[in-house]
Amino acid sequence: MAEMAIKKRRPKNLDLPTIRLPLPGILSILHRVSGAAMFLLLPFLLWLLQSSLTSPETFASAREVVGHPLAKIVLLGLIWFYMHHFCAGIRYLLLDLDKGVELEAARRSSQIVFAVSIALTLIIGAKVLW
Amino acid sequence: MVNRILVGAHYGLKDWVIQRATAIIMAVYTVIFLVVVAAVGPDSFESWRGIFANGFMKFATFLFFISVFYHAWIGVRDIWMDYIKPDGLRLLMMIATVAVLVGYAGWAVQILWRM
Numbered sequence: 001m002a003e004m005a006i007k008k009r010r011p012k013n014l015d016l017p018t019i020r021l022p023l024p025g026i027l028s029i030l031h032r033v034s035g036a037a038m039f040l041l042l043p044f045l046l047w048l049l050q051s052s053l054t055s056p057e058t059f060a061s062a063r064e065v066v067g068h069p070l071a072k073i074v075l076l077g078l079i080w081f082y083m084h085h086f087c088a089g090i091r092y093l094l095l096d097l098d099k100g101v102e103l104e105a106a107r108r109s110s111q112i113v114f115a116v117s118i119a120l121t122l123i124i125g126a127k128v129l130w
Numbered sequence: 131m132v133n134r135i136l137v138g139a140h141y142g143l144k145d146w147v148i149q150r151a152t153a154i155i156m157a158v159y160t161v162i163f164l165v166v167v168a169a170v171g172p173d174s175f176e177s178w179r180g181i182f183a184n185g186f187m188k189f190a191t192f193l194f195f196i197s198v199f200y201h202a203w204i205g206v207r208d209i210w211m212d213y214i215k216p217d218g219l220r221l222l223m224m225i226a227t228v229a230v231l232v233g234y235a236g237w238a239v240q241i242l243w244r245m
Contacts, residue, residue: 059175
């Protein structure tokens with residue numbers, strides 16, 4: 001039964017240079033990449049929260065770490081990943097509810113996700129990191 | 131719809147629902163947290179600590195963390211299922227993922243209640 005389903009003829013296009021990932025596809029893979037990156041950064045974030053809450057001294061050292069230029073870049077990337085995952089996630093929840101599943105609407109909503117998540121990243125990054 | 135015979139007890143519906151339920155909890159917490167931080171404007175250890183000393187925020191933050199860890203488990207497990215083909219290695223990665231996430235949950239409790 002399962003084999004029969006797989007053998008059904010489907011359109012094929014293996015001319016790789018002509019295949020371009022559309023924006024909703026880029027959004028999708030970034031949703032996965034951002035999720036994986038945030039998972040890997042969890043211990044750093046928990047350590048940062050712990051330091052910031054334990055004592056005035058550890059708070060100061062956490063603030064020093066966050067103030068380092070390299071940490072600022074990592075944290076700005078992290079804020080973008082969080083905001084992308086957040087906005088793209090809300091888009092997926094709406095798709096689950098059958099909202100915006102048509103091609104035009106899906107392309108439009110993916111543009112909105114990129115615009116809103118990048119804008120939020122710049123606003124929050126400016127407030128928190130600089 | 132793929133034409134196939136289904137046998138067994140469950141097909142991932144529970145995980146599908148939990149992934150969305152935890153997503154909604156995290157999204158709501160994110161908005162609450164940003165509003166609280168914007169309102170308090172924490173610029174010192176005391177004011178920053180005060181946010182998490184509040185009973186509601188402590189409960190909400192704990193709920194957020196549990197949601198993060200469960201959500202991360204389902205997401206990371208899906209990544210292993212997509213890319214790691216040898217069964218033994220895949221199982222090992224899944225066990226390691228659960229192990230670190232359970233550890234993080236304990237750590238999060240310690241951070242919130244021992245601060």
